[in-house]
Amino acid sequence: MSGLSIAVCGAGVIGQAHIRLIQALPARRGWLKGIIDPMPQAQAQAEMLGVRYSEHLVRALDEWRPDAVIIASPNALHVEMAGACIARNIPLLVEKPLADNVADAFALAHLAExxxxxxxxxxFRRHNPVMRAARDLLAKGGLGRLVSVNADVTVCKPDAYFNVxxxxxxxxxxxxxxxxHDIDALRYLCGEIESVQAVTSNAARGFEVEDTAAVLLRFTSGALATxxxxxxxxxxxxxxxxxGENKDFARHQGQCYRLCGTEAALELPGLIRWHYAGQKGxxxxxxxxxxxxxxxxxLALQLDxxxxxxxxxxxxxVSGKDGAATLAATMAVLEAARTGRTVTPARNCQPA
Structure with a gap:
């Protein structure tokens, strides 16, 4: 086989998606070397697929010597596992978030660099062709100067979801x-986030964790987002x-992002541009x-x-520093909600 040998570490939901996509590759491009996961069902899957299996990442890296690794393990293990790959000069894809805290994320990014x-x-949302088309439109001035963004992230998780x-x-x-995901998407489309304000609530479910939030972002360009x-x-x-990106979700007609510029506005994911054909007003x-x-x-485009x-x-x-910056902006939402203050993510963006 002349393609890259790829090991997948973590055989959960997103790990299964990676395994499925790797298995669909032509062998000349890439192939599944093995699965690394301590759960018995992962070993059974590896045997069924005829690939190698290990409970331990370091042992697998040293024995298998894969050409590349995808880390889809629990968040708390990302830094240790990624560090083991970097120490062996093995290219890697690490699922979001890069780490479970900002300092470790930036330290890992610097180490890889x-x-x-x-x-x-x-x-992976950055790899959606809709996102790329929207970014290109913005870069070419198709909306004029971006002034505001509105994004909705509203869903109903079933009660059983919270049994974990x-x-x-x-x-x-x-x-x-x-x-x-949405903060990363807006960073990709609109540029760096200068400041964050937020309020969270747990009134709907009454759990320790939030179920609802309202967030205000200011980008370095001066554009605002809610x-x-x-x-x-x-x-x-x-x-x-x-x-329609994830087939596990029922798809509904509608738009969840609205980007407004001085010359036109854009709805996503429908990629609909609103503008005046003649006189403005x-x-x-x-x-x-x-x-x-x-x-x-x-996901397939990301693998390619x-x-x-x-x-x-x-x-x-999405480089290590880019992923760490998204984590910093996301953590800033929680900090702003906790303190009631405006938070600048850049203050969190220093390596350990």
Whole structure:
């Protein structure tokens, strides 16, 4: 086999998605070397697929010597496992978040950079062709100067979801589980976040962790964004339920992001540009222009990109520092809500 041999560490939900996509690759591009996970069902899966199995990452790295590794383990293990790969000069994709705290995330990013080991962080929404088309439109001035953004992240998680105890405790709420995707998406589209204000509530479910949040972001460009988050409301207005990106979610017609510029506005994920065909002004009719793009599976596109990153043919779309900056901005939401103060994520962005 001439393709890259890939080990997957962590055989949970997202790990299974990676395994499925790797198995679908032509062997000349990449193939599954083995699965690393302590659970018995992971060993059974490895045997069924005819690939190697190990409970321990370090042992697998030294014995298998894979060309690349995907880390989809619990968040608390990301830094240790990624460090083991970097020490062996093995290119790696680490699922979000890069670490479970900002200092460790930046330290890991700096380590990969110093050792010149390719590191891609798994914020796969950036690989969605809709996101790329929107970013290109903004870069070309298709909206004029961006002035405001509104993003809805509102869903209804079933009661059974909370049977897992950590999901009701600090760190297990929708800010770190869900909103992190939207913050990364807005950083990708709109640039760096200068400051964060936020309020959270647990009134709907009464758990220790938040179920609802209202967030205000200021970007370094001067644009402002408001984000409404809740996992306790029957609502179609979130990326997962409007984009069709994840087939596990029922898809609904609707838009969850609205980006407003001085010349036009854009709705996502529909990629609909609103503008005046003639004279500008609120008494005049607006035209809605659906923009063309080529659909694609963002997880599959991310894997394609990772293979090129591992071969050093491309720079990572989401570098270690980029992933750490998204984590810093997300943690700033919780800090702003806790303290009632405006928080600047950049203050969190120093390596340990």
């Amino acid at each position: 110093e050792r010149d080991v390719p590191l891609l962080v798994g914020h 105890p950590w999901r009701t405790q600090s760190g297990g709420g929708p800010v770190l589980i869900n909103l992190v 984000l409404t988050l809740s996992d306790a409301t029957p609502s179609p207005w979130c990326w997962d339920q409007t984009s 609120w008494t005049q009719p607006l035209s809605a222009q659906p923009l063309a793009y080529e659909p694609g599976d963002p 990109h990772f293979l090129r990153v591992a071969r050093r043919e491309e720079q990572p779309m």
